[in-house]
Amino acid sequence: MSVSPWVDAWRRFKRHRLAYWSLWLLGALVLAVLIGPIFYKVGINDIDFKARLAGPSVLHPLGTDDLGRDLLARVLYGGRISLAVGLAAMLMAITVGVLIGALAGISRGWVDTALMWLTDLFLSLPQLPLLLLLIFLFREPLKQAFGLEVGIFILIVVVIGGFRWMPVARLVRAQFFSLREKEFVEAARALGASTTRQVVRHILPNSLGPVIVAATIDVAAAIIAESTLSFLGLGFPPDIPTWGRILYDGRDYMDIAAHWALFPGIAIFLTVLTINFIGDGLRDALDPRRVL
């Protein structure tokens, strides 16, 4: 009976079979991307002239591209970038979302009205065109300020994160509205807890469940957004092989070297699918209403 809520949630999570197996598959993917390059010592820019556009073989497990560069090495390297972008953009979106949602939920009145108007405005912005516009405008200055890779990384993370906070803000605000009227918060208030203490100790921890679910889904959305940008030729520069970029480069050779576009696409698909399933499992596990 005295099981901690986290153990309880883990039990319910395991009952969602697809989510459970997705966790293992995603774990394997992340592990491969993180430690794979330590064991698989082929450089991403090593050129093998004898095997250009070659299909999968023992020497090159995922084949090679038009310059004879090894695709496995490039896909592993690209995975690091895609996952890093996904996680960083998620953190950005969640931070902004929780801050705005909490601020609106606790202050109500005109602050709430103004913040929700802003949220609705952001929700009705056409995201991809604006993403493209921002990247077009700010790419060069950031490249000069922080260097090529870091500049583009910051830009993409901030821009993707800046367009994903709205659902979280709404979620947190709704949670705050219902939680601040609950008895345990009222009790804390009656005991003389300050607003900050009510929020940090009582309301925020209890509104964490839906935020965790949203955070999971946001990682997948950010990975798709980054790949989309790269696929449109407006993400990372060509010499940095992200999954979207490899797919974009390989698309022109689909008739003679289909593997080139297929493998990075499968990598994106598997990552996004497993993250989405895990999010679904977490929703079942963390939903306090526990509909099963």
Added chain:
Amino acid sequence: MFNYILRRVLIALPSLLGISAILYGVLALAPGDPFEELAQNPNVPPEVRLALRAQFGLDDPIWQRYFHWLVNMMRGDWGFSFVSRIDVDTLIMQRLPVTIAVIGMAQLLALLVAIPVGVLAAVKPYSWFDRIASSVAFIGFSLPTFFTGVLFILFFSIYLGWLPFVYRADLSETGFAWWVAQFKQSIMPITVLGLFQAASMMRYVRSSVLDVIRLDYVTTARSKGLAESVVINKHVVRNALIPVVTLVALQMPAVFGGAIVTEQIFRIPGIGSLLIDAILRNDTPVIMAVTFVFSTLVIVFNLIADILYGWLDPRISYS
């Protein structure tokens, strides 16, 4: 009803103004100069460049420039494309119908797939049909449109050789053959976009029907002895689809994003591919105008959804 529509329009207008202000602000805050290209061009003397700057009012304060731009946009003077050498509004009007047609057909396809599948899945929740449909939907929205597009081209154009993978606006066929060719080249883009939409829409329909089917009035309808098909079609689906209207409208920004990608993959000459071309060629007036058109379309679709919602749901008061 008229008051309700008027109020909705009055709410939509500030949003449009807000978006235009954000757009203009972003452009004004961005470092770089639209006349930078001219500065690097040795054939243009500096005096001409400065005169051009003054002529376009680039040295005025920002609010004045914004106001000036806004007035021009409303008068239909959208500027001049640096690359294509024609007016931006002419360029966009050439491209817009294709985009609207592709998005419209894709939405139609999505509705035709999502509503029946979602309703069937919800009528028997956790049955084998529901499990398969839900899993396929999950796979559907985990597959980014650019990857599905590539897979479709690989299978239908390259492996089977059935469908062309480049969309051509100037088909040489006439009469009936034109329709056949048009149909063949439209199948893949519309399916790619439509199925992606259908996947998330199906989940909305399913959960919405599940919410309604438990309500008391449905039990009443059943106990009156109505046939199950009548209960589902006339009592459940009608009410369940009301919230779906809003959710579909909220999806519009994502739809336009998908349309840009689809247009790029299949080389459809719509405003999405116009935007990408303009960005790759630094054609600022076109970029601004297309982004603004996309924003306007999103707001217009939200407005339509709001009005539809009020019309469909009599519980909403018009006063």
